[in-house]
Amino acid sequence: MNYAASPVLVPQLPLWRSRLLLALIAGGFVVLACRAVYLQGLNNDFLQQKGESRYSRVLEISANRGRITDRHGEALAISTPVKSVWAIPEEVQYSSQQRAKLAALLELPPQEIDKRLNEATSFVYLKRQIPPEVAERVNELRIAGLFQNREYRRYYPGGEVMAHMLGFTGASDTGQEGIELAFQSTLAGKPGSRRVIKDRMGQIVEDMESIREAQNGRDLALALDAKLQNLAFSQLKLAVETNKARAGAIVVLDAKTGEVLALANLPTYNPNNRSRLSGAQLRNRVITDTFEPGSTLKPFTVALAMELGKITSESMIATASGSFAIGKATIHDAHRFGDMSVTQVIQRSSNVGAAKIALGLPAAAMWGMFDQVGFGSVPRLGFPGEAGGKLRAYQSWRPIEQATMAYGHGISVSLLQLARAYSIFARDGELMPLSLLRVDAPLAGRQVISPDTARKLRDMLELAVQPGGTAPKARVMGYRVAGKTGTAHKEENGGYAAHKYVSSFVGLAPASDPRLVIAVMLDEPSAGQYYGGAVAAPVFSAVMGGALRMLGVPPDAPLKPLELPPEGSEIKEGV
């Protein structure tokens, strides 16, 4: 008998049961399919994100800060990576041996480390900006809870010599002073990031996308000449030390292009080690400080009077008495020479002469002259803290003020403004625009006085450095030099201090075709001498001589050794 044909096995179940089961299972599949469609097609962001976070990582791409070089490409500031060690205080666990080693590596006293790790924060820097080699050794101590991150540190091989020009950057590699701050946006790099796939070992196996390209900062070529800067700095330092001056400043301009070739200040600081910095060290006296310039302003008054046709270089000025009363005040000269020609007023730096010439001029014209050569307005170099100086509106001038302004009192300027103003004598009446960066094509200047007047003034200024002038010590062998001394009482508590002076000298050379303008200023020389001709002129001479030789400027005067008059015999200017 056939097994299958057994009547016992004939299905007795009702058909609906199997149908129901089938429907339920089918229904379950439909629900699953719908869910799958929902998760994978309609609302897939969440899962995708979860999945990606298992293997993809966003990496930061660091960008370098641009280098600063001098005009010949010599590196003046370079960023290089360093490490910073930080900790999560709660998680730090170390043995006393490890602590001692850590303290030695970080050059911190062990108590200091304890103190920092006991702070109630979740993040504390133990030491920032340590060299990568040291960081590597800290890493080898394998202390839990201690981490490192990469930072950039800026190094300045020039140190104190270039400090004021370059400035420095802060801990996060952003500019804080000087060029670093002025050109922050050019120098700063923009860090980028990219998404990659990493495997279990942490190795990158695939590049997914570049989120943002890293952009390195651009390099900056300054107008500065490192060799010249060093010369200017060392001569200034020598002068500040021998004259026991409180401070000193010097600026060297290229008369052809308006570039700032050197700029130095004392006291200075080392930008690589900025602990214990004082405000006096940080001050950039050339650009951000103003002072009453004294006699160095006389040529401008004389130039204006000549432009207006009031005087010629031979006109005689009645200076015989050596003093001149205006209202209640009296102006004095240091010496009496009898009546002087306009040329002699400049050569011997007569206050009475300059005052008398000034009083023959309209106040508005005099103000216009000062304004046109840039006094009283900020030079707009982009340098942080540029000073504009003080030049009051001419409507408020009293005659005595107009007279004192002729010889540089009652008006204040920065050394940079003064040097730039002298470019009108160096460039036949043209005021040049200044540049901190190297320029390839000289910019156009602005004509302030006629070429004829400028040349006549240059001749007068040349006489001022000859024997019989105020600054024979400013002469340079082999070159014709033109310049003017300035000696001014310092302003203190609203009046003038009796025995505190600012001595300065501004000059240009070679006089036949000026190439450089140099301005020197010494603050409170206190070793006996204080006249600009005795204190500032020798600095000018040394720097000008060296600079012209370095630049290969042909001599325009016979190369005879200079005979300096005996000490202290130069004509004293009126103070």
Place this chain on the structure above:
Amino acid sequence: MARINLILVFALTACALGLVTSQHQARKLFAELEREQERAKQLDVEWGQLQLEQSTWAMHARVEKIARERLRMSVPDARRTQVVMPAAAVGESPGGRR
């Protein structure tokens, strides 16, 4: 029919294996590229450090000091220097000829 299917199965397996190998190769090469790029960055950093070192050694103040003190050199007197102008410029600046 069965034969074609068999051939296709073999071809598919071969392709799949090829894909795996080439993917592996690609990843290996990529890792190498990464390493080289990292090395390039390292070298760049080193270059910066060397430049720094160079300019520190070549500081004018230092060079001058060594020249003066160790090598006993001095700046020549202006009387003992002669400025030679390039041929084209001689006519323009009479100061240059002596």
